[in-house]
Amino acid sequence: MSESNFDSAAEWAEHDMTLRADSPSALRGPAAAAFGRDLVERASNGEPAIDPHADSQH
Numbered sequence: 001m002s003e004s005n006f007d008s009a010a011e012w013a014e015h016d017m018t019l020r021a022d023s024p025s026a027l028r029g030p031a032a033a034a035f036g037r038d039l040v041e042r043a044s045n046g047e048p049a050i051d052p053h054a055d056s057q058h
Contacts, residue, residue: 019026027035 019028
């Protein structure tokens with residue numbers, strides 16, 4: 001995903017996406033943040049890049 005696409009998706013999720021109040025699967029607040037952090041960690045094999053422009057292959 002390009003940075004531009006990521007930024008667009010984040011903007012949509014933060015401001016335009018509407019979740020049902022009674023949604024059994026939607027995460028909010030700290031639970032959503034923890035899920036997102038875990039997802040990023042798993043996607044980067046547990047090695048998040050310090051420099052976002054660095055080559056992530058070791």
